[in-house]
Amino acid sequence: MDRQIYLDNGATSWPKPREQFDKMVDLFMQIGVSPGRGSYDQAVSAQEYIRQAREKVAGFFGGPDPERVIFTANATDGLNLALLGTLAPGDHVVTTATEHNSVLRPLYHLQKTREISTSVVPFDGQGIIDPEDIKKTITPRTSLVAVNHASNVLGSVQPVAEIGEICAAHGIPLLVDASQSGGQIPVNMAKMQASALVFTGHKSLYGPTGIGGLLLGPDFTINSTRFGGTGLESKSLVHTQTFPHRLEAGTHNLMGIIGLSLAIDNLLQLGLERLHDKEINLAAKLYDGLDEISGIELYGGPITLHHVALFSANIPPMHPDDLGAILDADFNIAVRSGLHCAPLVHEILGTGGQGTIRFSLGRFNTEKEIDLVIKAMYRIARRN
Ligand SMILES: Cc1ncc(COP(=O)(O)O)c(C=O)c1O
Incomplete structure (x- = not known):
């Protein structure tokens, strides 16, 4: 893999x-x-x-x-x-x-x-x-x-x-x-x-x-x-x-x-602004790419410069823990799933029962990786 x-x-x-x-x-x-x-x-x-x-x-x-x-x-x-x-x-x-x-x-x-x-x-x-x-x-x-x-x-x-x-x-x-x-x-x-x-x-x-x-x-x-x-x-x-x-x-x-x-x-x-620009551009690319796939729900976007480089997603009715496990097992993609220790956010989002998966980017992520994640999510959404 x-x-x-x-x-x-x-x-x-x-x-x-x-x-x-x-x-x-x-x-x-x-x-x-x-x-x-x-x-x-x-x-x-x-x-x-x-x-x-x-x-x-x-x-x-x-x-x-x-x-x-x-x-x-x-x-x-x-x-x-x-x-x-x-x-x-x-x-x-x-x-x-x-x-x-x-x-x-x-x-x-x-x-x-x-x-x-x-x-x-x-x-x-x-x-x-x-x-x-x-x-x-x-x-x-x-x-x-x-x-x-x-x-x-x-x-x-x-x-x-x-x-x-x-x-x-x-x-x-x-x-x-x-x-x-x-x-x-x-x-x-x-x-x-x-x-x-x-x-x-x-x-x-x-x-x-x-x-x-x-x-x-x-x-x-x-x-x-x-x-x-x-x-x-x-x-x-x-x-x-x-x-x-x-x-x-x-x-x-x-x-x-x-x-x-x-x-x-x-x-x-390295320059905080330069790193943030890079991370936020990748986060926006991921968000926008996922936004075009039917069956995927996104929370936290659209991503602007006034964000940190993370957002949440679900492919209902799949449990986010299952989605996270599939991303890991089938695509070698590591995300966090669940309530992310912030239960009140999920009450307002209506995801209080199960939570979401969270994509959170860092300084070492690349464009190529983001393309692969979009493809992986597309394949899972189609199977669902
Ligand atoms: C908003 C927020 N506050 C507090 C914490 C706790 O940070 P730490 O694990 O370093 O104690 C986290 C960690 O996920 C967080 O995201």
């Missing part, structure tokens, strides 16, 4: 850039000791590397302060930290139907344990939230607005700057989940007027798994949610309160931080 066509970059980007990862291992072999805990050369170098990585991440995402770049295990970890660290009993949160379970589940947990309340704003036929709906949903008790920047089911990108404007006018912090947008389209915390932003390293940034981050603005009040060693104030039983240590405990994921830092360098060198 032909080489695999990987279209599951929305889950994690693949393949990873070999040279970048070789460099990551080389660097780790030089400085891979416990950062910030010793005064020998390598420990100081490791600490300095982390400091510079915070600066790089803050620069890349328009964060106001490198000291307020918190390294986390992934986006889920960052979102848990942001939500559990800030919400108190009686708080009200406005969020959207495009959210991933990494926002919906912590919020549900807090509804049960801290008696917070949540309002969910719907999206339109293009997968876009109307900022006016957010404005109308704000109450005097609203203490946070949490918005997914780019949908991991539809690829639609939310008007976060307009939402940020509304939040700023009401004095309410905006938390942005940039898991799908980070590394694919420009993400700038300052331009969005976001008070907190979460990203993950292993998707469009092409870093390793196990690393992500939470960037905080000066107005975002947040408490520690985990406690332990920081290498600072070790006599005290109270966890270090200065940033970033307030929200980080234990030995850092230095390999991940090196990988993330090199990934940002690589991305900047």
Whole structure:
């Protein structure tokens, strides 16, 4: 069978850039000791590397302060930290139907344990939230607005700057989940007027798994949610309160931080806009090609430059899991099937029972691959 066509970059980007990862291992072999805990050369170098990585991440995402770049295990970890660290009993949160379970589940947990309340704003036929709906949903008790920047089911990108404007006018912090947008389209915390932003390293940034981050603005009040060693104030039983240590405990994921830092360098060198243009053109070619085949339902298009390079599809009445399995077994095409951890999107799409398959493109996909995927889908639709 032909080489695999990987279209599951929305889950994690693949393949990873070999040279970048070789460099990551080389660097780790030089400085891979416990950062910030010793005064020998390598420990100081490791600490300095982390400091510079915070600066790089803050620069890349328009964060106001490198000291307020918190390294986390992934986006889920960052979102848990942001939500559990800030919400108190009686708080009200406005969020959207495009959210991933990494926002919906912590919020549900807090509804049960801290008696917070949540309002969910719907999206339109293009997968876009109307900022006016957010404005109308704000109450005097609203203490946070949490918005997914780019949908991991539809690829639609939310008007976060307009939402940020509304939040700023009401004095309410905006938390942005940039898991799908980070590394694919420009993400700038300052331009969005976001008070907190979460990203993950292993998707469009092409870093390793196990690393992500939470960037905080000066107005975002947040408490520690985990406690332990920081290498600072070790006599005290109270966890270090200065940033970033307030929200980080234990030995850092230095390999991940090196990988993330090199990934940002690589991305900047290749050019984010150039990569996005290429990916979005391929996504549009795939969408338009599939749109011409009868029996295929598409969700999330038409694909424009104001999208991330992913969308969903079905060949009813076939179950998306079966469609995904056939694409894999008969055509060596890797896609994700099911609800994509975003159940409310499917409620609105009417695909809540089974979900969809998702095509998510990456920097290594080619025109030829897209032609093969269109052909494969045509053959399956005809058989159906
Ligand atoms: C929109 C969105 N938010 C959050 C996440 C969680 O990311 P991670 O797996 O890095 O925690 C994902 C991953 O699929 C996502 O698509």
